[in-house]
Amino acid sequence: MPAVFAGESIYDEIYGQLLAFCLLSGLWSFGADAGITGKDSMIQFLHTSVRGVLLGAALLTASVTASYAQLGMTRPQGRQILDGIVAKVDNQIVLRSDVEALYAQETARAEGKPLPPDLRCRILQSLALNKLMLAKAEVDSVVVEDTRVKSELDRRMAYFIQQIGSEKKLEEFYNKPVKQLKEELRIQVKEQLVQQEMQDKISGKVSVTPREVRQFFSRIPKDSLPYYSTEVEVGQIIRFAKTNSKAKQAAQAKLNELRARIQGGEDFATLAKQFSQDPGSAAEGGYLGFFKRRELVPEYEAAALRLEPGQLSPVVESPFGFHLIQLIERKGDSFSSRHILLKPETGANDVSEAAQELTKLRQRILSDSITFAKAAKDNSDDKTSGGNGGLIANRQDGSTYLPLDKLDPAIFFAIDTMKVGSITAPMPYRTDDGKDAMRILWLKSNTPPHQANLTDDYQKIAAAALNEKKTKALDEWFAQNRGTVYLEVDPQYADCKVLSTVN
Incomplete structure (x- = not known):
């Protein structure tokens, strides 16, 4: 991911990783969804209305603003922008820096390609919708517990520390103690969680039937169907090293x-x-x-x-x-x-014991005395994938299909020459939080490049159909509620028609 300001330090890479973290939390980016990439059929297929864009952007805002503006990701010296309020939605405000931060991100992502002339308006529109949701959450008494905010805040800080190398490096780069960084980020995290609660309240019970999925697919023009690159389904069983x-x-x-x-x-x-x-x-x-x-x-x-x-x-x-x-x-x-x-450190002997356990488990699976899914559920120390039959989830769409060109290199090189159905021998592994472990990998499927179809891509199509239906529910909610709040917009953005339309 390109850095916003070219020519800065190697920490630009960390900036990109932090933004990537926000996007991997199940959120969209403006660039693709706002049409910056033109007629790309994949984007047209997965995001079928501008309202979907605005909803995604509304939730994205809290994460990006938090990491970019609130977590030290401010503009380098000499590029400061004078801040000020550009919009008020009841008691909620949108700052100029919020708009400019996201505009800078999209400028970098476009890599020299022309941006939509109304991109700042689109950004302000999405931020205002975000604030509308927060304003209505106050009225509806939608709250999140402080313990949940703290848990999410700790999770993100642990991720940031891991990405930049150490807590000390994080503090040195931002010239702030971690405690201060967390306090500055806390409000943004809380707002995002409230938005998620509101979205769940509005559209959380929406579902689609197989018939609706087929109808959704039939409405997509044949020449607009996306062409998927090679995708794989990979299962894993992880055993943590025992502490001696x-x-x-x-x-x-x-x-x-x-x-x-x-x-x-x-x-x-x-x-x-x-x-x-x-x-x-x-x-x-x-x-x-x-x-x-x-x-x-x-x-x-x-x-x-x-x-x-x-x-x-x-x-x-x-x-x-x-x-x-x-x-x-x-x-x-x-x-x-x-x-x-x-945390007691593990040693070579401890990893060896985990490897022996996995070797025995692998032999049982290969001899058909137990399925991989059952073995993962009963034995994997990674409860997330274990509860999914061992299959690793795609963080972007929640499916089990992983684009081959975006796989973790460790997984890619392990399965590159494997046949479908094969299981690797136990391999060393380190978890995101630094635990030593061993794991075995199973190649469940390998789907060659193809045009989208209901047989191979039902999960993706169903997810897109569900997203469209949820978007309609949110459209209706915004239409009913946008006139119930006080709105004031800076004259600079008077032509943006903030909250006046959802199309």
Whole structure:
């Protein structure tokens, strides 16, 4: 993905990755959907109305604005744009920087190709629809719990830290502590989650029948059917490396040492910042905030609730590692705490044990004593793919079909010469959160390049038909509600007809 400003540092690549992260969260980009790529049949097939574009952009805004404007992805020195309010929708505002950030993104994505002359209007339209949804959420009392916001915020921060290399590099690049970055991002994350709740409320129960899928497909002109490149379905079974006893003992001993230091007068928060391996809370001195019962893993919750405010727990083991916990406050059925987390390191012997387990499982599958799907469901440590019969999902459309040219290189080279139905021997693997593991890969299908048809592409066509139906439901909602809010637009955008049309 091109950087917005050419010639900047190598961190432009990270910028692209952060934007990619936002798009991989199930959201669209303006460039393709707004028609920048012209008559491309694939785009016409998957996105059949401008309203679909505006809906996708509305949800995209919170993520892109968060990562671009709020997570340090501001314009480099010398390219600052004077900010100001360009639109008000009830109590919600749209800033000039919001519009310009997305315009800059699309300028870069177009790579010199002409942009639609009304692109800024389209962007403002989508942002205003976004704010309309937030304004109506206030009226309808649609809220998201702070714990959900915190969980999503921690997930994104962990991703950003992983992509840029380390927490220290992240802070150095933005010249801000992680705690401040999280606070700046929190509002954007909360708004996006509220938008998702509103969208689910409006169109979450919409579904399509096989007949509607066939009717949708029959309406697509034959010369507009997309041509798909090679796609594969790949299954995986992952087994985490077992932590050996020496590593566990070392982690426990270190936490006991830290416990003694805290009891001796040292500051818990300072030690958490120095030693905790929880990327979401370490920068905040281990502080987790308030949680209700059953929102944290049972081992942690049980240990925390046995404490009095200010008291330290003994070392506690959970699926995440070993914790030293300090209870801070109880408030009704909620409590706040801080912790220091240590994750015992795995070794070669531990990975070998996982490999042996997978070798035996592979032999059972190949001898037809168990199906791959059943083996994945019962044995894979990756519950997401395991619950899907081991099949890896396409993050963009939710299907199990993966474009060959966009596969993770590790998977591509593993299956490149495999026959359909084959299973690899156990291979080393590291999870997104840094856990050592082994996995086996299964090539379920390999579909050669072809024009879209109902036999090979039913999942994609059904998803497009569902998207069209949901878009209609949202069209109706916007039509009913756009006149119920106060709207004020900067004179510069007076010709944009914000909220005046949904087509």
